[in-house]
Amino acid sequence: xxxxxxxxxxxxxxxxxxxxxxxxxxxxxxxxxxxxxxxxxxxxxxxxxxxxxxxxxxxxxxxxxxxxxxxxxxxxxxxxxxxxxxxxxxxxxxxxxxxxxxxxxxxxxxxxxxxxxxxxxxxxxxxxxxxxxxxxxxxxxxxxxxxxxxxxxxxxxxxxxxxxxxxxxxxxxxxxxxxxxxxxxxxx
Amino acid sequence: xxxxxxxxxxxxxxxxxxxxxxxxxxxxxxxxxxxxxxxxxxxxxxxxxxxxxxxxxxxxxxxxxxxxxxxxxxxxxxxxxxxxxxxxxxxxxxxxxxxxxxxxxxxxxxxxxxxxxxxxxxxxxxxxxxxxxxxxxxxxxxxxxxxxxxxxxxxxxxxxxxxxxxxxxxxx
Numbered sequence: 001x002x003x004x005x006x007x008x009x010x011x012x013x014x015x016x017x018x019x020x021x022x023x024x025x026x027x028x029x030x031x032x033x034x035x036x037x038x039x040x041x042x043x044x045x046x047x048x049x050x051x052x053x054x055x056x057x058x059x060x061x062x063x064x065x066x067x068x069x070x071x072x073x074x075x076x077x078x079x080x081x082x083x084x085x086x087x088x089x090x091x092x093x094x095x096x097x098x099x100x101x102x103x104x105x106x107x108x109x110x111x112x113x114x115x116x117x118x119x120x121x122x123x124x125x126x127x128x129x130x131x132x133x134x135x136x137x138x139x140x141x142x143x144x145x146x147x148x149x150x151x152x153x154x155x156x157x158x159x160x161x162x163x164x165x166x167x168x169x170x171x172x173x174x175x176x177x178x179x180x181x182x183x184x185x186x187x188x
Numbered sequence: 189x190x191x192x193x194x195x196x197x198x199x200x201x202x203x204x205x206x207x208x209x210x211x212x213x214x215x216x217x218x219x220x221x222x223x224x225x226x227x228x229x230x231x232x233x234x235x236x237x238x239x240x241x242x243x244x245x246x247x248x249x250x251x252x253x254x255x256x257x258x259x260x261x262x263x264x265x266x267x268x269x270x271x272x273x274x275x276x277x278x279x280x281x282x283x284x285x286x287x288x289x290x291x292x293x294x295x296x297x298x299x300x301x302x303x304x305x306x307x308x309x310x311x312x313x314x315x316x317x318x319x320x321x322x323x324x325x326x327x328x329x330x331x332x333x334x335x336x337x338x339x340x341x342x343x344x345x346x347x348x349x350x351x352x353x354x355x356x357x358x359x360x
Contacts, residue, residue: 063274
């Protein structure tokens with residue numbers, strides 16, 4: 001497992017710019033992958049274990065998971081102002097683009113070439129799903145070393161991905177199960 | 189002003205119900221903004237969903253609904269209402285975690301959460317692919333990008349651009 005970051009916290013401006021980059025590059029999807037790439041791999045502000053814990057907490061509360069994740073990472077790095085810097089950076093570019101798109105849409109319903117643009121968006125979206133899947137595979141490769149946690153992850157993949165059981169129900173069962181696995185391995 | 193308050197009320201409540209992300213409350217949202225408040229038509233809701241689907245970080249459809257209903261102010265109120273309440277909860281839970289410091293139980297919980305989060309990451313990708321992809325081309329793009337980005341150091345933007353180009357070519 002990776003060691004905890006030893007760098008000092010970034011300035012608010014750097015934090016904002018970092019999330020601005022994340023928000024600007026993640027059009028089409030893959031946001032979780034971009035967040036990990038920027039904050040864990042490129043900046044080293046948090047490590048994989050922190051990233052996974054924060055992601056886990058983000059899933060436990062309602063709302064857009066990636067906004068929750070940004071709030072928690074921003075708070076961790078720079079307190080409450082950090083949370084605002086992170087979320088503002090994350091949302092600025094998407095908000096500007098969407099307001100422009102909205103204005104266009106309300107002005108003229110049928111944009112020429114929209115079928116081609118739509119196909120390109122679907123292609124980027126399909127690739128973005130692959131980016132998130134690849135992020136999951138990288139995380140598994142770096143952080144899962146024993147059979148118990150591997151079984152926990154596999155059960156969740158089957159439960160949500162194949163059997164389509166709602167996330168909340170899976171978490172209510174698998175979090176305690178994972179805790180038991182961890183405690184059992186500790187005891188040995 | 190009354191409309192802005194209604195916008196804040198509708199999305200503020202949905203914010204707290206959106207377990208697992210905004211997709212969970214889309215049906216409720218449609219009912220509220222189309223059937224209950226008549227802010228937009230059913231057709232507009234679908235168009236807005238398509239327009240906002242690719243815009244991060246999810247749930248950004250509320251910006252378009254707010255914009256149509258009450259202009260820029262409506263868009264901003266809708267955004268704040270959709271992300272504010274859930275962000276407060278995330279903040280509170282994150283704080284609680286931070287306060288726990290180096291407690292032994294926290295280290296144990298962190299170890300237990302890692303495989304769960306990894307499982308959810310991969311499972312979400314599969315679930316989204318299964319609900320949005322219905323033909324070989326999109327499945328192939330997802331499979332190919334998964335392999336490329338897991339095994340190589342290619343830049344994600346290059347790979348996503350390739351996916352966009354491929355489907356534009358296939359469709360034309």
